[in-house]
Amino acid sequence: MHASSLLSRRQLLASAGLLAGASLLAPRTARAAAPDSSVYQLDATLTDQDGRAFAFESLRxxxxxxxxxxxxxxxVCPMIFETVHATLRALPEAERASARVLMVSFDPARDSVAVLRKTADQRHCDARWTLARADDATTRKFAAVFNVQYRRISNGEFNHSSQVVLLDRQGRIAARSGKLGPADPAMVKAVHAAFAQSA
Structure with a gap:
């Protein structure tokens, strides 16, 4: 087979997505994949308090x-917000400005975008904070990845575990804390270490 025919066949297969090495025929523009240990392997689409849909991996x-x-x-949940606020306040100024927070509701039936927006305002959540919701299936997958247990009880409220988890730049779990109230010194130290790591 002539080289020109082989090239044409490879281009045809690549355009159809049937060639395993098709990416070699075009410039690589995709972002490098997250490490296998990264929770950003979870394919999850969330919606924030301003109604914007976003991929979980985009927070990497x-x-x-x-x-x-x-x-x-x-x-308990108001205490989670206060704990995160306390953790941010305990960071050096540069880290405090760059840190990000993701709070995901496990009650999407009631926690609409409007309700999330109101809560963000009431809890003094600035641009560093994302309050988010997802469909039930995605919410359950998200909870499983972060080892959060919850169940609705007869009065419509929830029994749930409470913790704050730190992800490093690549989405690896760097620390977790179940201490609520004042900032957990171990968590503050872990956040500082996460910022010290290269991107």
């Missing part, structure tokens, strides 16, 4: 504090 690149909550909780 900076240390991220993650927790789960529901807005109608009047005891």
């Amino acid at each position: 690149g900076t240390p991220l504090l993650v927790s789960m909550f529901y807005t109608s909780c009047d005891m």
Whole structure:
């Protein structure tokens, strides 16, 4: 077979997505894949408090504090918000400005975009914070990845575990804490270490 015929066949297969090495025929523009140990392997689409849909993996690149909550909780969940605020306040100024927070609701039936927006305002969550919701199936997958247990009880509220998880720049779990209230010194130290790591 002539080289020109072989090239034409390779181009045809590549355009159809049937050639395993098709990416070699075009410039590589895709972002490098997350490490196998990264939770960003989870294919999840979330919607934030401003109604914007985004891929979970798009948060990769900076240390991220993650927790789960529901807005109608009047005891533990407000303490989670306060704990994250305290953790941010305990960081050096540059790290405090660059840190990001993701709070995912496990009550998407009630936690609409409007409710998330209202909660963000009430809890003094600035641009560093993303309050998010997803469909039930995605919410359950997200909870499983972060080892958050929850179940709805008869009065419509939830029993749930409470923790704050730190992801490093690549989405590897760097620390987790179940301490609520004042900033956990071990978590603050872990956030500082995560910022010290190269991107």
